[in-house]
Amino acid sequence: MKFSSSLKFNAVAEWWDEYIAYDTLKKTIYQLEKQQQAPNGVDVYSDLEANETSALVGGSTSATDGIFVPLLDRELKKINLFYESQEEELNRELEELEALVHRQEAGGFDEYYADEDDDRDSDEDSVSRSREPPANRRRRASAARSPRNVSSQPSEFAIPEEPRRERGYSMSSDENNGEMEASTVTLGGTATKRALGRIATRVRKMSLSESTPSATSPTEATSIWNAHTNFAYDTRLLFKRRITTLYVAFTSLRSYVEVNYSGFRKILKKYDKITYNSLKDRYVHDVVELAYPFTAQAKDKINERIARLTDLYAKCCTHGDIHIAKQQLKLHQREKVAWERDTVWRQMIGRERRGEAGDASKAGATLVHEPEPALLILGRFRLTKRILWLLLSLAIFLTMLNVQIVSVDEANRCLAILVFCTVLWASEAIPLFVTSLLVPLLVVCLRVIRNSESQAGLSAPDATKYIFSVMFSPTIMLLIGGFTISSGLSKTNIDRVLITRVLSLAGSKPRTVLLAFMCVSCFASMWISNVAAPTLCFTLIKPILRTLPPKSAFAPCLILGIALAANIGGQSSPISSPQNLIALQEMDPALDWGKWFAVALPVSAISILLIWGLLLASYRPARSPDGEGDIEIRTIRPTQEPFTGKQYWVTFVCLVTIALWCVAHSLESVFGDMGVIALIPIIAFFGTGILKKDDFEQFAWTIVFLAMGGIALGKSVVSSGLLEVWDGLIRDMVDGFSLYTVVLILSPVVLVISTFISHTIASVLLVPIAAEVGSSLEGNPKNLLIFITALICSAGMGMPVSGFPNQTAAQQENDLGELYLTNVDFLKNGVPASILATLVVSTLGFVLMKVVGV
Known part of the structure; x- marks a missing residue:
C-alpha cells in the first residue's frame, strides 16, 4: 500500500487536517522536478510561495531546498501546536479523572449502604419518609428517578441509559434524544459538585431499595469497585467508559506522532530521490527530532500517562489485576482502530485505489496480536501448544511410515499421511490450508498414487499430473x-x-x-x-x-x-x-x-x-x-x-x-x-x-x-x-x-x-x-x-x-x-x-x- 493510502488508513478521522499534508507536499515535489527540467528555471516558482524564505538546513543554498524547506517547517509547526494543545487537554482530563476516583473513595465504603439523607434537607423528613407505606415510597422513588429530577441536573456522573431502563426510568423521545451519553462527564464548578452530591445520594438510595437479596453487603465487599449494587455497577460502568475513552485518546496521540514521523521520512526520501538532493538526514535529525512531539521527553510523558490510566482501570474494573487491565485496554484500542479503518476510511481508500468504494475488510490483519502463551521456556526456545501438537503429529507420522500396518505399501503410506493431516487439521498446529497443501507434496514424494490398471506405483511426474488434475475439479x-x-x-x-x-x-x-x-x-x-x-x-x-x-x-x-x-x-x-x-x-x-x-x-x-x-x-x-x-x-x-x-x-x-x-x-x-x-x-x-x-x-x-x-x-x-x-x-x-x-x-x-x-x-x-x-x-x-x-x-x-x-x-x-x-x-x-x-x-x-x- 502506498504511504498516502497508509496515512489515511492509520490516521484518526477527527484529526485528519492536523496530519502532515503528504499529498500536497508530494505534488510540490513533482512541480519542483518539472522546474529542474525547465530550460529557464523560473516558471514554476510563482506557484510555490516563492516570496517565502527560510534559513536552510545545514547552510544549503539549493533552489529547491529554499522552496521545500519552508513548507516542511509550516507542517512541523502545525503538528507541534496541535500536539501541545491535545497533550494539555488530555493531561487535564486525566487529572480530573484521578480526582474523581479519589473523591469516590474518600467518602468511605460504608456510605454506599447508609440510610442517611446526605442532602440534609430535613432529618425529620427523612424519618417520615422511611415510615411511609411501601406504595407511597415506590411512587416517591419513581418520581425521584424521573429525568426531570435527575438528567436535567448538570452532573459529573451521567447515569447510563441501560441502568435507567432497568430500574424503571421513563423518558420522552425528546428527553432521550437530548440525553448525554453515559461516557460523558461534565466537569464544572461548585454548583455541579453540589448537584453531584444530591444525585449520588438519590441513586444510592434507589440502589438500596431495589438491590436484590444477593447484592453484596458491607461485610462481603471492601469498596465500591467490587460491590454488586446497582449504584456500584453504574459507577464502574461510568469510570470504565471514561478511562477507556481517555486511554484510546492517549494511544491515538502517540500513534499521531509515529505516523507523522514516518510521513516526514517518507516525503523527504521521495524529495531526495526525485530532486537529487540530500535533505532527508539533515532535516530529520536537526529539525524534526528536536521538535517537542518527537523528543524522548514527550514520549516518556505520554507513556507515563498511559501507565497511570492502566492503574486506574485496574483499580476500578479488574480488582487490581494489572495484566487483565492491559489486555482489556489494548482490546478497546484495537477495536477502535479496526472500526475507524473499516468504517471511516473504506470509501476514501477505495476511491483512490480503484475509482470507487473499496473493501477494507482485512484492516484488522495489520493489528498486533498477543503472542501465544508458552507451556515451557528453555532459554530462547518457547514450547507452545501449537509446537507441541506439531511435534506430536510428526512423531506419529514417522512412526507409521516405519511400521507396516497395512499389507499394501502405498496404502500404508497413505494411512500415515491421512493420520498426519487429521492430527494437524484437528489441532490447527499450522493453518488449515497449509496442511491441505502438504497433501499433494506428500502423496507425490512418497509414491502413494497407483496405476488404476496395473496397480503399480506411478512415477513422480505422472503422479503430479494426476493429483493436480483432480484438485482443480x-x-x-x-x-x-x-x-x-x-x-x-x-x-x-x-x-x-x-x-x-x-x-x-x-x-x-x-x-x-x-x-x-x-x-x-x-x-x-x-x-x-x-x-x-x-x-x-x-x-x-x-x-x-x-x-x-x-x-x-x-x-x-x-x-x-x-x-x-x-x-x-x-x-x-x-x-x-x-x-x-x-x-x-x-x-x-x-x-x-x-x-x-x-x-x-x-x-x-x-x-x-x-x-x-x-x-x-x-x-x-x-x-x-x-x-x-x-x-x-x-x-x-x-x-x-x-x-x-x-x-x-x-x-x-x-x-x-x-x-x-x-x-x-x-x-x-x-x-x-x-x-x-x-x-x-x-x-x-x-x-x-x-x-x-x-x-x-x-x-x-x-x-x-x-x-x-x-x-x-x-x-x-x-x-x-x-x-x-x-x-x-x-x-x-x-x-x-x-x-x-x-x-x-x-x-x-x-x-x-x-x-x-x-x-x-x-x-x-x-x-x-x-x-x-x-x-x-x-x-x-x-x-x-x-x-x-x-x-x-x-x-x-x-x-x-x-x-x-x-x-x-x-x-x-x-x-x-x-x-x-x-x-x-x-x-x-x-x-x-x-x-x-x-x-x-x-x-x-x-x-x-x-x-x-x-
Missing part, C-alpha cells in the same frame, strides 16, 4: 462461483437492504424478533456463507443490545440464536459451506440443486423452529431482568434507498445462475457440469466492473485450498488401495444391518466428530467413509449416506469452537467487556440444538431423500 469452480455471488451481493449492498427490510417487519416482541433474526441468519448463510452472515447479523443487532436492560436474557438468547441458525444455514444450499461441495464431489451421479433444496430446505426449516422453541424455553427472553413485565425490542429501520440498475443486474444474474444449477442435470448436454455454470456470475460481475481485481484477490482462497487438499486426500485414499482395505472391514461391520440402522449408527459418530473439529475437515474425513459404507449395502445407497453426512456436519454446534458462527458468537461482549455467552450457554443450548438438528436429518431428511430418489 468442477467442484472447486462451483465454490469460486459461490464466492463471486457472495461478493456481488455484499458489494452492491443487496444483502443489507433485503435483511433490514425483512427485519423491519418483525415488530418489537422478543420471540418474533428472535425468530426473524434466526431466519435471516439461516437464509443469508445460504448465499453469503455462514462465515459472513453471522458477522453481518451481529452488526445489525448492536443497536438492539445497547437498548436492552443490563443482564437481560434476550441478549445471549439472540446472539446464540443467530449463531445456531447460521450453522443450520450451512446445510441449506450446496454453496453455503465447503462440506456440501465435498459431498457433491463424491456423489455419483452428482446431485442437482433441485433435489438438494427439496431435502435441505424442509430439514433446515424444522430445525430452526425446534431450536427457536428450545431457546425460548431456556432463556425466557421476553421477561425483564427485574421480573416486572416484558421487554420491548427496538424496531429495525429498513434502508430507504431504492434499488439501482446495478443491484437489479446482480439480482438477475444470481437468480439465473441458481435456476440453472437447480436443473443442471437436464442441461448436461449444454453445460456439461455445474462448475461451468459457475462461470456465469464470474464473467457477468467482473466483466461489467461490478467486481474488481481486488475483490477477486479477497476471496477466501484458504477455503479453496482447504477443499482442494481434501479432494486430493480422498482421491489418494482410493488410488493407494487404502479404501479397498477398509472395504472388507466396513462390510463386516455393517453386515446384517438395514440401511436405516446404519443411518442411526453413522449419525451420532458424525455429530461428535464435527462438534470438536472443523465442519469442513470432518466432511473431508467422513464423506469417503460414508461413500464406502453405502457401496457395501444392498441397493448402493452411497449418495444418501454422503448427503446425510454432509448435513449432519453442519449440525455439529455444541461447543464454542464448533464452526465459525459459534466462535464469532462466543466473542461478543457488552459495554463492560463481559462476554454475553459462556461455555454453559453452549452446553445447555448448543448440545441439545445439535441433537435436535441431527434427529431431523436422520428422520425427516432420510424420508425426503428416499422420496426424491437420492
Whole structure:
C-alpha cells in the first residue's frame, strides 16, 4: 500500500487536517522536478510561495531546498501546536479523572449502604419518609428517578441509559434524544459538585431499595469497585467508559506522532530521490527530532500517562489485576482502530485505489496480536501448544511410515499421511490450508498414487499430473462461483437492504424478533456463507443490545440464536459451506440443486423452529431482568434507498445462475457440469466492473485450498488401495444391518466428530467413509449416506469452537467487556440444538431423500 493510502488508513478521522499534508507536499515535489527540467528555471516558482524564505538546513543554498524547506517547517509547526494543545487537554482530563476516583473513595465504603439523607434537607423528613407505606415510597422513588429530577441536573456522573431502563426510568423521545451519553462527564464548578452530591445520594438510595437479596453487603465487599449494587455497577460502568475513552485518546496521540514521523521520512526520501538532493538526514535529525512531539521527553510523558490510566482501570474494573487491565485496554484500542479503518476510511481508500468504494475488510490483519502463551521456556526456545501438537503429529507420522500396518505399501503410506493431516487439521498446529497443501507434496514424494490398471506405483511426474488434475475439479469452480455471488451481493449492498427490510417487519416482541433474526441468519448463510452472515447479523443487532436492560436474557438468547441458525444455514444450499461441495464431489451421479433444496430446505426449516422453541424455553427472553413485565425490542429501520440498475443486474444474474444449477442435470448436454455454470456470475460481475481485481484477490482462497487438499486426500485414499482395505472391514461391520440402522449408527459418530473439529475437515474425513459404507449395502445407497453426512456436519454446534458462527458468537461482549455467552450457554443450548438438528436429518431428511430418489 502506498504511504498516502497508509496515512489515511492509520490516521484518526477527527484529526485528519492536523496530519502532515503528504499529498500536497508530494505534488510540490513533482512541480519542483518539472522546474529542474525547465530550460529557464523560473516558471514554476510563482506557484510555490516563492516570496517565502527560510534559513536552510545545514547552510544549503539549493533552489529547491529554499522552496521545500519552508513548507516542511509550516507542517512541523502545525503538528507541534496541535500536539501541545491535545497533550494539555488530555493531561487535564486525566487529572480530573484521578480526582474523581479519589473523591469516590474518600467518602468511605460504608456510605454506599447508609440510610442517611446526605442532602440534609430535613432529618425529620427523612424519618417520615422511611415510615411511609411501601406504595407511597415506590411512587416517591419513581418520581425521584424521573429525568426531570435527575438528567436535567448538570452532573459529573451521567447515569447510563441501560441502568435507567432497568430500574424503571421513563423518558420522552425528546428527553432521550437530548440525553448525554453515559461516557460523558461534565466537569464544572461548585454548583455541579453540589448537584453531584444530591444525585449520588438519590441513586444510592434507589440502589438500596431495589438491590436484590444477593447484592453484596458491607461485610462481603471492601469498596465500591467490587460491590454488586446497582449504584456500584453504574459507577464502574461510568469510570470504565471514561478511562477507556481517555486511554484510546492517549494511544491515538502517540500513534499521531509515529505516523507523522514516518510521513516526514517518507516525503523527504521521495524529495531526495526525485530532486537529487540530500535533505532527508539533515532535516530529520536537526529539525524534526528536536521538535517537542518527537523528543524522548514527550514520549516518556505520554507513556507515563498511559501507565497511570492502566492503574486506574485496574483499580476500578479488574480488582487490581494489572495484566487483565492491559489486555482489556489494548482490546478497546484495537477495536477502535479496526472500526475507524473499516468504517471511516473504506470509501476514501477505495476511491483512490480503484475509482470507487473499496473493501477494507482485512484492516484488522495489520493489528498486533498477543503472542501465544508458552507451556515451557528453555532459554530462547518457547514450547507452545501449537509446537507441541506439531511435534506430536510428526512423531506419529514417522512412526507409521516405519511400521507396516497395512499389507499394501502405498496404502500404508497413505494411512500415515491421512493420520498426519487429521492430527494437524484437528489441532490447527499450522493453518488449515497449509496442511491441505502438504497433501499433494506428500502423496507425490512418497509414491502413494497407483496405476488404476496395473496397480503399480506411478512415477513422480505422472503422479503430479494426476493429483493436480483432480484438485482443480468442477467442484472447486462451483465454490469460486459461490464466492463471486457472495461478493456481488455484499458489494452492491443487496444483502443489507433485503435483511433490514425483512427485519423491519418483525415488530418489537422478543420471540418474533428472535425468530426473524434466526431466519435471516439461516437464509443469508445460504448465499453469503455462514462465515459472513453471522458477522453481518451481529452488526445489525448492536443497536438492539445497547437498548436492552443490563443482564437481560434476550441478549445471549439472540446472539446464540443467530449463531445456531447460521450453522443450520450451512446445510441449506450446496454453496453455503465447503462440506456440501465435498459431498457433491463424491456423489455419483452428482446431485442437482433441485433435489438438494427439496431435502435441505424442509430439514433446515424444522430445525430452526425446534431450536427457536428450545431457546425460548431456556432463556425466557421476553421477561425483564427485574421480573416486572416484558421487554420491548427496538424496531429495525429498513434502508430507504431504492434499488439501482446495478443491484437489479446482480439480482438477475444470481437468480439465473441458481435456476440453472437447480436443473443442471437436464442441461448436461449444454453445460456439461455445474462448475461451468459457475462461470456465469464470474464473467457477468467482473466483466461489467461490478467486481474488481481486488475483490477477486479477497476471496477466501484458504477455503479453496482447504477443499482442494481434501479432494486430493480422498482421491489418494482410493488410488493407494487404502479404501479397498477398509472395504472388507466396513462390510463386516455393517453386515446384517438395514440401511436405516446404519443411518442411526453413522449419525451420532458424525455429530461428535464435527462438534470438536472443523465442519469442513470432518466432511473431508467422513464423506469417503460414508461413500464406502453405502457401496457395501444392498441397493448402493452411497449418495444418501454422503448427503446425510454432509448435513449432519453442519449440525455439529455444541461447543464454542464448533464452526465459525459459534466462535464469532462466543466473542461478543457488552459495554463492560463481559462476554454475553459462556461455555454453559453452549452446553445447555448448543448440545441439545445439535441433537435436535441431527434427529431431523436422520428422520425427516432420510424420508425426503428416499422420496426424491437420492
